[in-house]
Amino acid sequence: MIRLLLVDDQPLVRQGLRRVVETSGRLEVVAECDDGDQVLDALRRDLVDVVVMDIRMKRMDGATATGEVRRVDGPPVLVLTTFDDDATIAAALHAGAAGFVLKDAPGEEIIRAIERVAQGDAWLDPAVTARVLASYRRADRAAPAGLERLTPRELDVLGVVGRGATNAEVADELFISQATVKTHLSSVLSKLALRDRAAAIVFAHEHALLESPPQS
Numbered sequence: 001m002i003r004l005l006l007v008d009d010q011p012l013v014r015q016g017l018r019r020v021v022e023t024s025g026r027l028e029v030v031a032e033c034d035d036g037d038q039v040l041d042a043l044r045r046d047l048v049d050v051v052v053m054d055i056r057m058k059r060m061d062g063a064t065a066t067g068e069v070r071r072v073d074g075p076p077v078l079v080l081t082t083f084d085d086d087a088t089i090a091a092a093l094h095a096g097a098a099g100f101v102l103k104d105a106p107g108e109e110i111i112r113a114i115e116r117v118a119q120g121d122a123w124l125d126p127a128v129t130a131r132v133l134a135s136y137r138r139a140d141r142a143a144p145a146g147l148e149r150l151t152p153r154e155l156d157v158l159g160v161v162g163r164g165a166t167n168a169e170v171a172d173e174l175f176i177s178q179a180t181v182k183t184h185l186s187s188v189l190s191k192l193a194l195r196d197r198a199a200a201i202v203f204a205h206e207h208a209l210l211e212s213p214p215q216s
Contacts, residue, residue: 004029043075066097098122163204
């Protein structure tokens, strides 16, 4: 079971989310918070695999709370947002969110996003990704460079990861093992000074690396 912490200042939203995710039989809500300033205390009390975090709350917004979770090396954060919240989502990505999903997305998509984030992947909702990444780039005054330091295979891996593929999907497309994918991706993050997989996806979009690599 994947253990969840739900963070949202609306009780009805939390109740609806709990009902949606627990229908899967693979996800369990072990704790809830009604604002971002309660998250760290909840993580100290309960063993959590993924934090599902609202972006807009009264006392501490989701981006700030995400930064606090990452500061203590807490579990990955999946941000819940609305369709028109680009700049705030971008701030959450800067703070270290593993991805974002729309609040009104189908239940199956929310469940899939949580499972992907729990596995160490990123999830950027395709409905608003292009706009969000534009906001992300405008806010990023020190975008990493260094493509010339990547090997051809690392570029291949980065390009496929940039399309939102899991490690297993990257391995299938490039005809390599998942362990090799992990090695290449770790090297990419190190060489480009990128914090995580979500940042790698942003980088791949910004540098137009999403074309399919040649098959071999």
